[in-house]
Amino acid sequence: MSDALSAGTASGKSRARASRFAERSAAILGDIWPPVVVLVALLGFWEWACMAFAVKPYVLPAPSAIWEAATSGFGQLMYNAGITAWEALAGFVIGSAMGAVIGTAFAYSRFMARGFMPLLIAANTIPTVAIAPIIIIWFGHGIGSKIAVTAFLSFFPLALNMMKGLQSYDRVVADVFRISAASPAQTFFKMRLPTAMPYVFVGLKLNVTFSVIGAIVAEFIQADRGLGFVIMTTYRTMAMPKLWAAMILSALLGIVFFLIVAALERLFVPWHASMEPGR
Amino acid sequence: MAEPLSIAVEIRRLSLTYGRQGSQVHALSDVDLTIPTGGFVSLIGPSGCGKSTLLRILGDLLDPGAGEVRINGKSPKAERLDRRIGFVFQEAALLDWRTIIENVALPLELHGSPRAKREARAQELLDLVGLKGFERARPRQLSGGMRQRAAIARALSTKPDLLLLDEPFGALDQITRDRLNMELAHIHEVTGVTVVLVTHSIREAVLLSDRIVVMTPRPGRIESIIENDLPRPRSLETRALPLFEDLVRQGNLELEKGYSHV
Numbered sequence: 001m002s003d004a005l006s007a008g009t010a011s012g013k014s015r016a017r018a019s020r021f022a023e024r025s026a027a028i029l030g031d032i033w034p035p036v037v038v039l040v041a042l043l044g045f046w047e048w049a050c051m052a053f054a055v056k057p058y059v060l061p062a063p064s065a066i067w068e069a070a071t072s073g074f075g076q077l078m079y080n081a082g083i084t085a086w087e088a089l090a091g092f093v094i095g096s097a098m099g100a101v102i103g104t105a106f107a108y109s110r111f112m113a114r115g116f117m118p119l120l121i122a123a124n125t126i127p128t129v130a131i132a133p134i135i136i137i138w139f140g141h142g143i144g145s146k147i148a149v150t151a152f153l154s155f156f157p158l159a160l161n162m163m164k165g166l167q168s169y170d171r172v173v174a175d176v177f178r179i180s181a182a183s184p185a186q187t188f189f190k191m192r193l194p195t196a197m198p199y200v201f202v203g204l205k206l207n208v209t210f211s212v213i214g215a216i217v218a219e220f221i222q223a224d225r226g227l228g229f230v231i232m233t234t235y236r237t238m239a240m241p242k243l244w245a246a247m248i249l250s251a252l253l254g255i256v257f258f259l260i261v262a263a264l265e266r267l268f269v270p271w272h273a274s275m276e277p278g279r
Numbered sequence: 280m281a282e283p284l285s286i287a288v289e290i291r292r293l294s295l296t297y298g299r300q301g302s303q304v305h306a307l308s309d310v311d312l313t314i315p316t317g318g319f320v321s322l323i324g325p326s327g328c329g330k331s332t333l334l335r336i337l338g339d340l341l342d343p344g345a346g347e348v349r350i351n352g353k354s355p356k357a358e359r360l361d362r363r364i365g366f367v368f369q370e371a372a373l374l375d376w377r378t379i380i381e382n383v384a385l386p387l388e389l390h391g392s393p394r395a396k397r398e399a400r401a402q403e404l405l406d407l408v409g410l411k412g413f414e415r416a417r418p419r420q421l422s423g424g425m426r427q428r429a430a431i432a433r434a435l436s437t438k439p440d441l442l443l444l445d446e447p448f449g450a451l452d453q454i455t456r457d458r459l460n461m462e463l464a465h466i467h468e469v470t471g472v473t474v475v476l477v478t479h480s481i482r483e484a485v486l487l488s489d490r491i492v493v494m495t496p497r498p499g500r501i502e503s504i505i506e507n508d509l510p511r512p513r514s515l516e517t518r519a520l521p522l523f524e525d526l527v528r529q530g531n532l533e534l535e536k537g538y539s540h541v
Contacts, residue, residue, distance in 0.1 A: 176433075178359075179364060179386075191374070271375045
C-alpha cells in the first residue's frame with residue numbers, strides 16, 4: 001500500500017469516526033430533548049397555575065416555593081437523603097444477594113422450589129407497613145432495622161428472575177458442554193449464569209426501586225433521621241414545600257440508583273438482543 | 280487412513296426402548312454397525328428411524344439400552360470424558376456473549392488449556408473452515424452458514440477421533456450447503472477423523488461418505504448398507520459421474536422400502 005493511499009484511508013477513518021461521533025451525539029440529544037421540553041413546560045404551567053389561581057401553599061406549593069425550601073435547608077436535606085441512600089443501598093445489596101442465593105437454590109433443586117415457593121410468595125404479599133414494626137422490634141431502632149426492612153422488600157424479584165434465568169439455557173448448548181466434559185461449576189459459570197444475566201438485571205432493576213421505597217416506609221414507622229423522617233415531621237408541622245422537596249429527592253434517589261443498574265447492565269450484557277440499537 | 284483395518288466404532292445388538300410398558304417406543308432394535316478408523320458413514324432415513332438417537336448414544340448424550348457400543352475399544356462415556364468426540368448439532372449453539380474465537384476455543388478452555396495455546400489452535404481451525412478475519416466477531420453478526428462453520432471448528436478443537444454431525448446443514452440454503460459439504464470433505468481428508476453424519480439428503484450422503492446406512496422406523500433399525508466406491512477426493516464435480524446417480528437411485532430405492540413399512 002502506498003503512503004498516499006494509507007494517509008488517505010487514515011484521514012478517511014478519522015472523518016468516519018468524527019461523523020459517527022456526530023451521529024451519536026445527535027442520537028443522544030434526540031433521546032434527551034423530549035423529556036426536557038415536557039419537564040420545563042410542566043414546571044412552567046405549574047408555577048403559573050399556582051399564581052393565577054392563588055393555590056394555597058399547603059395544598060400545592062409552587063415549584064419556586066419547593067426550590068426555596070430545598071435550598072434553604074439544603075445541608076439538612078442532603079444529610080437525611082444520605083442516610084436513606086445508605087439504608088436503601090445496603091438493603092438492596094443484602095436483599096439482592098439473598099435473592100440470588102435463593103433463586104440459584106430453586107433453579108437447582110425442584111424440592112426447594114416446590115417447598116419454599118409458597119412461603120416466599122406469602123412473605124412477599126405481606127404489606128411492608130405490617131412487617132416493618134416487627135422487624136424494628138427484632139433489629140432495634142437504629143439504621144439496622146431500616147436496612148432489614150429494605151432487604152426484606154428487595155429480594156423477591158431477583159430470586160424469581162435468577163431462578164427463571166438459570167433455567168432458560170439452550171438445551172443444545174448444554175449438550176455442547178456435556179460433550180466437552182464440562183464440570184458442574186464450569187457449566188454454571190460459563191453457561192447458566194451468563195444466560196441468566198439479562199434476567200438478573202430485570203430483577204435488580206425492580207429491587208433497586210423497591211429498596212428506596214422500603215427504606216422510606218421503614219423510616220415512617222420509626223426513625224430520627226432520613227427522608228422518611230423528614231416527610232413525617234414536615235407533615236406534622238404542615239411545612240409542605242419542604243415535604244415536597246423531600247419527596248422529589250427520594251424519587252431522584254430511586255432514579256439515580258436505577259440508572260446506575262442500567263449502566264451496569266450495558267457493561268455486563270452488551271451482547272443481549274435487547275441491547276441492540278433501535279430496541 | 281494409517282491402518283485401514285483398525286476399527287473406530289463397533290455397535291453390537293444395540294436396542295433402546297423409550298417409555299413405560301404398554302406404550303413403549305422401540306427407538307432402536309438390534310442395530311449392528313462397524314466403522315473403520317478414518318471412515319465416513321452417513322445415517323439416513325425418515326423421522327423416527329433412530330438415526331439421531333444412534334448418534335446421541337455414540338456421543339454419550341444418551342445411555343444405550345441393551346447391547347454394546349465401543350469407540351476405539353472403550354465406552355462412549357470414557358471417550359467423551361477423554362474429549363475424543365466432537366459433536367455438531369443442527370443449530371450452531373454458540374455462546375452469544377463470546378467472540379467467535381472464544382467460542383471455538385471453548386472445549387479447550389473447559390479442558391484447562393492455557394489461553395495462548397487454545398487461541399492458536401482455534402485460529403488454525405478458523406483458517407481451516409474459512410472464517411479467517413472473523414475471530415473477534417460475535418455470533419449474532421454472522422450468517423447461519425458462518426455460525427455452522429464456527430460450530431464445526433469448535434467440534435474439532437480437541438482433535439477428536441470421532442466427529443458426529445446431526446443434520447448440521449439442514450437449516451442452510453443449497454449454495455451454502457454445497458460449500459460446507461466440500462469443507463467437510465476437505466476436513467475429513469486432512470484430519471483423517473472418523474465421521475458419522477446424520478442427514479435427510481441422499482445426495483449429500485452419496486457425495487460425502489464411504490458407506491450409507493439406510494434406517495427405517497418402528498422399530499428403528501438398519502434396512503441396508505450401501506457401499507460407496509466413488510473416487511476421492513470428492514468435489515462437486517463428483518455429482519456428474521454416472522456412478523453418483525446410480526448410488527442416489529439405489530439409496531432412494533432402499534429408502535422407499537423403509538417407507539413401505541410405514
